[in-house]
Amino acid sequence: MITDLRILDELKKKYYDAGFWSHDTIESVWTKQVDRYSDKPYVKDNYISHSYAEVDEMAGKLAAWLTEVGVRNGDVVTFQMPTWAEFCVVYVAALKVGAVMHPLPKNFNDEDLVRAMNLVESVAFICPTFEHKTDYENQALLIKDRIPSLRAIAVIDKLQPAKSSLPTLSSIVGKYDPIKPGKSGALSDDVACILSTSGTTGIPKAVLLTHNxxxxxxxxxxxxxxxxxxxxxxxxxxxxxxxxxxxxxxxxxxxxxxxxxxxxxxxxxxxxxxxxxxxxxxxxxxxxxxxxxxxxxxxxxxxxxxxxxxxxxxxxxxxxxxxxxxxxxxxxxxxxxxxxxxxxxxxxxxxxxxxxxxxxxxxxxxxxxxxxxxxxxxxxxxxxxxxxxxxxxxxxxxxxxxxxxxxxxxxxxxxxxxxxxxxxxxxxxxxxxKEIIIRGGENISANEIDAALVGCPGITDHATIGMPDDRLGERICTFVVCSEESPAVLPSVKSLTEYLESKHIQKRLWPERVEVIGSIPRTSTGKTKRHLLADEIKRRMKIEQESAK
The missing domain is CATH 3.40.50.12780 (ANL, N-terminal domain)
Structure with missing residues (x-):
């Protein structure tokens, strides 16, 4: 059970008194909605559609398996899933046994998984057998002995049958009876989910969120x-x-x-x-x-x-x-x-x-x-x-x-x-x-420049950073993705500044260097990884300096 939560007693009382918090858990709300919308579609993916009742029944059976392998209220269940309807089956199953949900990015490799799962002491792990060139089943087998707290692994055999003896979702659904709702033991102030931060600047942190x-x-x-x-x-x-x-x-x-x-x-x-x-x-x-x-x-x-x-x-x-x-x-x-x-x-x-x-x-x-x-x-x-x-x-x-x-x-x-x-x-x-460019002592917002460049001809994507400068500390550098694979004329400082001038954008926001790149590095939620662009401009500037010698 995760304890030592950062919530002040006076704030907790305030939220309960105001009705912002209650004794509901996500599972209790789910159960009410299943009763009310039983046959209505809850989730559809590119392959299948599941009603509220269908998700509930499958999740109840998966919860029975989780219980059998020793998952208890407060334990962490980690899952690494594509954008599939089965994600709902897994998260509801975790709720039904009072487990803490711990979804991880589908692009995490074995080292990422080991670090993240050991941090939160995962007890069970669920992933696909295979999806989009990635053998998740093999990856799961590689990590299972490196996570001391891990008791069981199951795989979702949606696109490919299991190659190992790991239990599959289809076999679990065919074998177990659903557990009854309301037996999880979870309370509304307990941690319900652990999310990883996007990690734009370093190793992701584990964010604790309660049912409330x-x-x-x-x-x-x-x-x-x-x-x-x-x-x-x-x-x-x-x-x-x-x-x-x-x-x-x-x-x-x-x-x-x-x-x-x-x-x-x-x-x-x-x-x-x-x-x-x-x-x-x-x-x-x-x-x-x-x-x-x-x-x-x-x-x-x-x-x-x-x-x-x-x-x-x-x-x-x-x-x-x-x-x-x-x-x-x-x-x-x-x-x-x-x-x-x-x-x-x-x-x-x-x-x-x-x-x-x-x-x-x-x-x-x-x-x-x-x-x-x-x-x-x-x-x-x-x-x-x-x-x-x-x-x-x-x-x-x-x-x-x-x-x-x-x-x-x-x-x-x-x-x-x-x-x-x-x-x-x-x-x-x-x-x-960390996205402020300090040019000659003046603070300039990289986001403000990027917003002004939306719609600029010749580019489909862009991101602005501060590049090192001996005199001013930093100058404005914009990375751009060309709108054509091989344009006759590449985007330039001149073309970008002419566009900004036509929009009456202040001159202090005009890029002083433009760099063409194949794609702007972003997190899976769309945030720009500006630290990678900063590394890239330093690399390019170093090559220029060495060539000039």
Whole structure:
């Protein structure tokens, strides 16, 4: 059982008194929804569709196997899954035995798995046999003796039969009877899930979230965006992150809706899928909606049923909001992190009015402030964004140093994001502390430059960083991906600055160096890995210096 959770007694009492927290667990909510929506489709992937009742029955049988191999309330069950409907069977099974859910990225290799699973002392591990050139079954066999706490492994034989003697989901479903609901022993203040941070700057940390944290967050989303049982989500984001898992699967479950999973996002095929499944909303990082809108602008395809798109990961440029509206889509920014997920949003009714000028207002019950060194600054002044509320994680597992750096003594989470706030409580995220370019003593937001370059001819993707400079400390360098494989004229400082000048963008935001790259490195949730671009520009500058000798 995971203990030593970072939640102050006075805040805990406050959240219960306000009704933000309750004695519900995710399993108890799931059981109620199964009773209410038994035969309704809960999840569809590229291969299969499962109703609420079907997921419940399969999960009950998998839970019986987990119980037999010794998984108990508070133990950690790790799973590494593609964007498949079986992810729901696994997570519900974990809930039914009171286990802590621990989903990991599908691209984790054996060393990643060993590190992550030993950190949280995983008791059971579930993965596919095979998917997209990866032999997960063999990888599982390679690690099983390197994780002392591990008692059992099962594989999902969806695309390929098992080659080893490991139990499979199909054999488990055929052998066991479902366990009865409500016997898990889990409490609403217990840790329900451990998520890994995106890892844009280093080794991922293990984020602890309770049943109350997750239920509050997803109820806030359902209410804030007016989602109902008639809504159908389109979800192409990875399921090991909050976007795919909590927003894509838990939120529809809370509203009684359906989630349509897409294993590999390709814009034109995604539009077809959205239309065929009558999807009404989606959530993803900016590149997803950018690609959808670009496809619509170049073809006669339209996402006819898609009315709402929530976008996180980076501030939204006004041009994207307006373009989406042109195609009948309300594009709303939503802001948060794995630790504080989500906590600010643009209400759909304010989408056009704010038009990308604001990242949002806090959900009811969540506090936000802007501070320098934890001291709140006046409205309109830039500082670090801090948040506190019933949604907030309860600490990093086994990482006291990270806890002290991230959390203030009075329970505020230091996001590391820079923003300002107005007297209406609206915040505007305008960069990361680590994404600020300090040029000659002036702070310049890399995100602000990237937002201004959206729509620049000749490039399909871009990201800006600070490059080392002896005189100014840093100069502005933008990496670009060409819109053609072999363009006659490569994008240049001249072409980019002419575009920015035509948009009346201040000269201080103009790139001073442009580098062509095959693709912008990003995390699976769409965040730019700027540290890799920083390494790349240093490498290229070193080659130039050596050539000049």
């Amino acid at each position: 944290n997750i239920l509050f967050s997803e109820r806030s989303m359902v209410n804030g965006f007016h989602l109902t049982e008639n809504d159908i989500a389109y979800m192409a984001s990875p399921l090991n992150h909050a976007t795919g898992f909590f927003h894509g699967l838990i939120a529809p479950m809370i509203s009684g809706g359906t989630c349509v999973l897409d294993e590999r996002f390709v814009a034109d095929k995604a539009i077809d899928r959205i239309n065929s499944e009558k999807c009404t909303w989606s959530m993803a990082a900016t590149p997803f909606i950018y690609d959808l809108l670009t496809c619509m602008s170049k073809t006669d395809k339209r996402a006819e049923t898609l009315k709402l798109f929530m976008c996180g990961g980076a501030p939204l440029p006004s041009t994207l909001v307006q373009c989406a509206y042109h195609y009948g889509i309300t594009l709303c920014e939503i802001y948060g992190s794995t630790e504080s997920c989500p906590h600010a949003f643009v209400p759909p009714e304010k989408c056009l009015d704010w038009s990308g000028a604001w990242s949002g207002i806090p959900f009811d019950g969540i506090e936000v402030k802007v501070a320098n060194n934890d001291v709140e600054v006046p409205n309109g002044e830039q500082g670090e964004e801090l948040s506190r509320g019933p949604h907030l994680f309860v600490g990093y597992y086994n990482n006291e140093g990270a806890n002290q750096r991230a959390l203030t003594p009075d329970g505020w989470f230091r996001s590391g994001d820079l923003c300002y706030q107005d007297d209406k409580g609206r915040i505007r995220i305008n960069g990361r502390k």
